[in-house]
Amino acid sequence: MPHDDAYGEALRAYHETGESFEVVERDDGFVGPPGTPALYFSDPDEWGDHERTALERAEGRVLDVGCGAGRHALYLQERGHDVVGIDDSPGAVEVSSERGVDARQCDVADVRDLDAGTFDTVVMGGNNFGLVGTRTTAPRILGGLAAVTSADARILAETRDVHATDDPDHLAYHEFNRERGRLPGALRIRVRYKRHATLWFDYLMVSPEELREVIEPTVWELVDVVEADDGAQYYAELRKE
Numbered sequence: 001m002p003h004d005d006a007y008g009e010a011l012r013a014y015h016e017t018g019e020s021f022e023v024v025e026r027d028d029g030f031v032g033p034p035g036t037p038a039l040y041f042s043d044p045d046e047w048g049d050h051e052r053t054a055l056e057r058a059e060g061r062v063l064d065v066g067c068g069a070g071r072h073a074l075y076l077q078e079r080g081h082d083v084v085g086i087d088d089s090p091g092a093v094e095v096s097s098e099r100g101v102d103a104r105q106c107d108v109a110d111v112r113d114l115d116a117g118t119f120d121t122v123v124m125g126g127n128n129f130g131l132v133g134t135r136t137t138a139p140r141i142l143g144g145l146a147a148v149t150s151a152d153a154r155i156l157a158e159t160r161d162v163h164a165t166d167d168p169d170h171l172a173y174h175e176f177n178r179e180r181g182r183l184p185g186a187l188r189i190r191v192r193y194k195r196h197a198t199l200w201f202d203y204l205m206v207s208p209e210e211l212r213e214v215i216e217p218t219v220w221e222l223v224d225v226v227e228a229d230d231g232a233q234y235y236a237e238l239r240k241e
Helices: 006-017 037-041 049-055 071-078 090-098 108-113 128-132 138-147 168-179 208-215
Strands: 023-026 062-065 083-087 103-105 119-124 149-160 186-193 201-204 220-227 233-240
Touching: 006 037, 006 090, 006 186, 049 071, 049 149, 049 220, 049 233, 062 071, 062 108, 071 083, 083 090, 090 103, 108 138, 119 128, 128 138, 128 149, 128 201, 138 149, 138 208, 208 220, 208 233
Parallel strands: 062 083, 062 119, 083 103, 119 149
Antiparallel strands: 023 186, 149 233, 186 201, 220 233
């Protein structure tokens, strides 16, 4: 099986045909029901109130991290912002570019390659705070975002409090993570689509308390939380200290 851009292939298929799926596989063998990429193409009136509320806080020039099919970038462009989207997936960059986004292929770990100090807001929507990877790699990733943002910049980052569950499969995974010295929501996953499969990668989900722990070594501080109705999903607003 080729290790390639399964996520991008799923986005391309949905963009072209309106039909597609993606499967997320976890490193403990857990595989959930196939999801649809429809969310990545959704309109603002289909979003949760917490998402619209959080994005209304964007100011100035915006960096959309993990832009996917470009739904957040397009929304912010319509609100008058200059937006640059980055994604490590070539397929995602192709799709979002075709939809009108200034999208660039760039891993968030390499964000320092962008112009220093030019962004006023960083958006990490769709649980993309997870792209910091792990508790260990997060300070370096967040340091890169600090380098490319202005002095009074903010990060609007969506994540999920994984503790808000009673699912035995997830609770067992949390314990599995604790046993190996990781935060409970430190996922190691890969995305699959038909014959395509990405390499394994780390993706972090945290409670607000864990978020404070993760960002403590950085210049960022948690100033507000915008919660979804389910009490688990939320946007964190981070500002430079």
